[in-house]
Amino acid sequence: MKSDRIDVLIGEALAAHGLIVRGGLNFGRDEHAPPGPSGRAARAVVLVGQAGASAWPYFRAWRDSQPVDLRDPLDTWSREVIGGVAAQFGARAVSPSDRPFVPFQQWAMRAEGLRPSPLGILMHPRYGLWHAYRGALLFDTEIDIATGGEGVHLCDACVDKPCLKSCPVGAYSGTGFDYAGCRSHLHAGAGEHCMSVGCLDRRACPHGAAYRYPPDMQVFHMKAFAA
Known part of the structure; x- marks a missing residue:
């Protein structure tokens, strides 16, 4: 039976580009959150990223069709893909390199229960240091999504x-x-x-x-x- 959980549906859309849902969370009522699609403070966020090189072949295929001198190609591709998925679900897409910066690492630690390694990269119990966050989807309403618990820090x-x-x-x-x-x-x-x-x-x-x-x-x- 097809799931109606929004994180599952978003994951299905992202899979066509080698990206995955990296958890999410609902913002507290008194928490400062960036604007959602309506312009009001967002109520929820779903993080998007990769595990290992899952997105690399898709990015390379896209890069081959772009100008040689394109600046920041990975950011450009990520914005294009995640922006398209955000539009499907009525969300606002944000990127780690957008200004003003949003607290991606803090969101990731709350969403997946991760902590930084000595290198500053978040240590994942399965992926180690070989993962990344490419963007996030902000929503005007709360969503049904489980957050990660505090696990063993490797x-x-x-x-x-x-x-x-x-x-x-x-x-x-x-x-x-x-x-x-x-x-x-x-x-x-x-x-x-x-x-x-x-x-x-x-x-x-x-x-x-x-x-x-x-x-x-x-x-x-x-x-x-x-x-």
Whole structure:
């Protein structure tokens, strides 16, 4: 029997693009929320993203049809796809790069019960560090959707913390991320290996290895970061 839960229906629409529902939540009455489709404060949000490289083939096929010099192609594709799905369900689509910024990470932690890894990326019990949030759908009314509970945080049981020991310039530490140091390394000749295989700290994490991004996807993200 076909489900009438809106998150299930949204998931079916997203599947045609390799994207998935990443949970959702209803906003509290006294909670500050961004505008929904009516312009009034939204009452609910459904997060949209990917697990591993699920969306990568769909994005690549779309990218091949676009101008070579297109700026921010992944953001453009995500907005196009998620915006189309939002229109189907009477929602307003937002992106992590939209300004003013909306609290995607806080929403994700509430929706899926996740917590950050030492790298700042949310640690997922199944996908590890190999997942992403591409957008969200805001609704004017509350929806029937379950939020994730607080589960076991895999990083708590990790003693060696290889994710903090593999970067050749020690960009990640207990005090944060050395953004400038990382980019300087990538632009130098010594950063060629990182540019060709992806972030070594992220790759060092043993969790979610089955969802690790393929080489061309990692190169794409490294080039975008270095630029």
